[in-house]
Amino acid sequence: MDGSPADVRSGALAPHAIAASGLSLAFGGVKAVDGMDLRLGHGEFLGLIGPNGAGKTTLFNILAGTYRPDGGTVLIDGHPAPPGDAKARIGLGLGRTFQIPKPFPQMTVLENVLTGAQNQAGEHIWPNFLQFRRVANEERAAVEKAKALLDFVKLTPLMHEPARVLSGGQRKLLELARVLMADPKILLLDEPAAGVNPTLLEFIIGRVLDLNRQGKSILLIEHNMDMVTRLCQRVVVMAGGRFLVEGSARDVSRHPAVIEAYLGAAA
Numbered sequence: 052m053d054g055s056p057a058d059v060r061s062g063a064l065a066p067h068a069i070a071a072s073g074l075s076l077a078f079g080g081v082k083a084v085d086g087m088d089l090r091l092g093h094g095e096f097l098g099l100i101g102p103n104g105a106g107k108t109t110l111f112n113i114l115a116g117t118y119r120p121d122g123g124t125v126l127i128d129g130h131p132a133p134p135g136d137a138k139a140r141i142g143l144g145l146g147r148t149f150q151i152p153k154p155f156p157q158m159t160v161l162e163n164v165l166t167g168a169q170n171q172a173g174e175h176i177w178p179n180f181l182q183f184r185r186v187a188n189e190e191r192a193a194v195e196k197a198k199a200l201l202d203f204v205k206l207t208p209l210m211h212e213p214a215r216v217l218s219g220g221q222r223k224l225l226e227l228a229r230v231l232m233a234d235p236k237i238l239l240l241d242e243p244a245a246g247v248n249p250t251l252l253e254f255i256i257g258r259v260l261d262l263n264r265q266g267k268s269i270l271l272i273e274h275n276m277d278m279v280t281r282l283c284q285r286v287v288v289m290a291g292g293r294f295l296v297e298g299s300a301r302d303v304s305r306h307p308a309v310i311e312a313y314l315g316a317a318a
C-alpha cells in the first residue's frame with residue numbers, strides 16, 4: 052500500500068469521505084459542471100459557495116447520485132460510487148437533504164421519519180413471512196430511533212400530526228431527521244437555512260454543528276456567509292462549473308477572483 056490511485060480506488064486507504072475527480076455534466080450546450088475535483092476530509096465541515104449558476108446544485112446532485120455525470124469519478128470513503136445511483140450512496144454512508152423538502156403530506160411526522168430507515172427486514176416478503184418476530188423487533192427499534200431523532204430536532208410535540216401542517220423550517224428539520232435514520236457518516240446539505248426564521252436558523256446551526264462534532268463529515272451549500280463562516284473549516288468556491296479558489300470563509304470572501312465572479316454573475 053503506497054497511496055497509489057489503485058490503493059485509493061480499492062478503498063485500502065480511504066483518505067477522504069468524498070474524493071471526486073474530473074466531474075463534468077452539460078445540459079444541452081451548457082457545461083453546468085466542467086472538470087470539477089472535490090475532496091471532503093473525514094470529519095471535515097466544508098462549504099461550497101459560488102454565484103448563481105456556478106454549478107453547485109448540479110455538482111451536489113452528481114455527488115448524491117441524482118445525476119449521472121458525463122465524465123469523472125466519485126469515491127465515497129474510498130469506494131467507487133456507481134454513477135447516477137442515489138440508493139447505492141446510502142449503503143456507502145452518504146445522506147443528502149433537499150433544498151426544498153417534500154415530505155409525504157398525509158403521513159404523520161413520525162411516519163415520514165421512518166421512511167428514512169434502511170435495510171429493514173420488513174421490506175422483503177420472505178423475512179416478513181418467516182421471521183415475523185425479527186421484523187417486529189426491528190420495527191420497534193426503528194420507531195424508538197425515529198422518536199429520538201424527532202427529539203433531536205425538537206419536533207416531538209408534532210410527532211403524530213400530518214406533515215402538511217409543518218412550516219418550511221420545520222420541514223427542513225423533519226428532512227434532517229429522516230436522513231439521519233440511515234446513520235449516514237457523510238451529509239450533503241443543500242441550503243438548510245434558506246427561508247428559515249432567525250430563531251430556527253440558530254437552532255439548525257447548533258444541530259448541524261453537533262452532527263459534525265459527532266464525527267460526521269459535512270458538505271454544505273449555503274448563501275448565508277455568516278452561517279458559512281461560523282460552520283465551515285474550509286470553503287470551496289465554484290464559478291462557471293469550475294473550481295475557483297478555496298480557503299477559510301474570511302479569505303475566500305475577500306479574494307479578488309471571488310469578488311469578480313460574484314460581480315460578474317450579478318451584472
Ligand SMILES: Nc1ncnc2c1ncn2[C@@H]1O[C@H](COP(=O)(O)OP(=O)(O)O)[C@@H](O)[C@H]1O
Nearest residue numbers: 078081083101102103104105106107108109110
Ligand atoms: N436540469 C437542468 N437543465 C438545464 N440546465 C440546467 C439544469 N440544471 C442546471 N442547469 C444550468 O446549469 C448551470 C448551473 O446551474 P446550477 O447547478 O443550478 O448552479 P447553482 O446551484 O450554482 O446556482 C446554470 O447555467 C443552469 O441554468
Ligand SMILES: [Mg+2]
Nearest residue numbers: 104107108109
Ligand atoms: Mg443551486
